Amino acid sequence: MSSSNKQAGSLNEKAGISSPEITNASAISQIKNKRRQQPSAEELISGIISGNRTTLSRAITLIESTNQDHTEKANQVIKGCLSEANKSIRIGITGVPGVGKSTFIEAFGKHLTSLGKKVAVLAVDPSSSLSHGSILGDKTRMEELVKDENAFIRPSASGETLGGVARKTRESIILCEAAGFDVIIIETVGVGQSETAVHSMVDFFLLLKISGAGDELQGIKRGIMEMADAIVINKADGDNIKKANLAKIEFNRALHLFPSKKSTWQPKVTTCSAITKDGISDIWETISQYFELTHETGYFDEKRKEQNQFWMIETINEHLKSDFFNNPKILSQLDETKKAVQNNEISPFAAAQILLDKYKKI
Template sequence: MSDFNKQAGSLSEKAGISSPEITNVSAINQIKIKRRHQPTAQELISGILEGNRTALSRAITLIESTNPEHAEKANEIIKGCLLHANKSLRIGITGVPGVGKSTFIEAFGTHLTQLGKKVAVLAVDPSSSISHGSILGDKTRMEELVKNENAFIRPSASGETLGGVARKTRESIILCEAAGFDTIIIETVGVGQSETAVHSMVDFFLLLKISGAGDELQGIKRGIMEMADAIVINKADGDNIKKANQAKIEFNRALHLFPPKKSNWQPKVTTCSSITKEGIMDVWNSILDYFETTQETGFFQEKRNEQNQFWMMETINEQLKQNFYSQPEIIALLEQNKKAVQNNETSPFAAASELLKLYFKQSR
């Protein structure tokens, strides 16, 4: 007998072995009935206000949905939760892939729950530009925090959004606040794109860095450094402690070259280890100092008000874009103009102008 036949024989199913039959038909029918039942907006609102995580998760799914039929229900839920929102401290965390964002958030979130805080983590997972899929593996990486009864972790796909923030993250914050979470952590993709989106929806913007990986010079960039309210050198443990302390000195020097912030807050640089938990408390104390300082100056509320205006304009832009691409006549003409542009029969600007003229004509 050849080696191939031996392998095939060892992998073949033996006689008399079969998959077990499903016996609990009643339980399966009950599950199907529950799945068919779609809770009303008011039922979801009541569940959220009671701290029901299932209701919160289902409501966020509705908000993230691109189905036009879900939009009205989602808006009703947001409106019902709005009066119970704005009672949390919102923290944005960013950093390049591999800096240890998920590990840090788990250590940081666990520390906060031990202090009696209720923590919601809105983790944004990068979407493939080819398949448009996402792994959504943050719950796997935060295996301890996900089991914590005072924590809620919601991974979402970034989609085509720049800055690594899910399309409806802003609305998800409102629902989490209404559910009683007093600390909201937003983890961005951190792929070097514009971080303006996350900065415009949080109170405190934390930049995670690592040392000894050629990251120091790369990290000293005006845009991201000016937005950061704190810089944390992660993975400061073992043989890396000396390098982390050196990186701390370099970043401190760089921060003092920038003009004072509008908030009158001087960003701080700290080191920490998500493994040994060393320095985690210092990060939280720094955030509390920022909160106290900006509350006293009035900057905290001023920033919140500006953010509300910004997201009003963003919502208008998003709705206009969605309405534009949902028009049947626009869809048909768009395909024609795409081919014409590819074949150099017209310019991209002329094609866009023709589409916009059609859209404005229909809008009258």
């Protein structure tokens, strides 16, 4: 077959194989044209506000893109959605791998949708430091919730972001709120540093634990416990019920030793089973009590304002870093400077200062 008869694209990947006769050439052309067309910022905004999940997914993909050409359009979409945002409850959920975060979130999410809530789950999946790939299997683990018409699950790769928090999770929250979701759940990787970042973008921070995994208090960092607004001991079923109740007593004792929170809220410890659903409704009751208190004292709005300022500074830092490492004049000297550092010809600090001085003069 001549090259002029070959059709490019996924509909005909192998050379020498023509499309079957039943294939409509017009339909193929329409599909290809549609793939090439990218919705405008206005179309994305309109689709998000109307609750179109496909549009919401496309918009999140856009803001997660590291392509510099997408930045301006992404900023337009975020700006267009701001007036419809800030109307949800933002809940951060963390816990070490194996604690049952996905199973818990599914049970908790199903409980919320049964109450008429619209729930969005932003799950951050760890990326490989070698291949940079991610499994993104949260939808697979939440089989029931993913089929719920009042739920939206978006797994995102953590990439190179410190601690595993997806780079654009903060903006994704705004888009989900504009799409009409009442409760936004952010699941962390649960490997350490990510908790601080998630705490800075949520209203309520929930720490998930299991009993019988060793020393209950040594198994978790004090810093994370101090951030937690509630500690939930999962897998409190069968033979684990007694262990879970003992762990609850230990955590309660520990929490009372910590300084009082600015919100005046006293963190609570409870047990639950994501399998049997026991204790799930109590957790939502605890969260509701927290929001009632913080709204009355004004702490809720104060915290949101502080978080907005924090993310403004973080965004500036991110843009400066990106601009620095993508600057052609810096790139032309970067490899040579790296080699000099590796060969101990210059200290890392002096090398950094040379590059920064060069950047300031650009």
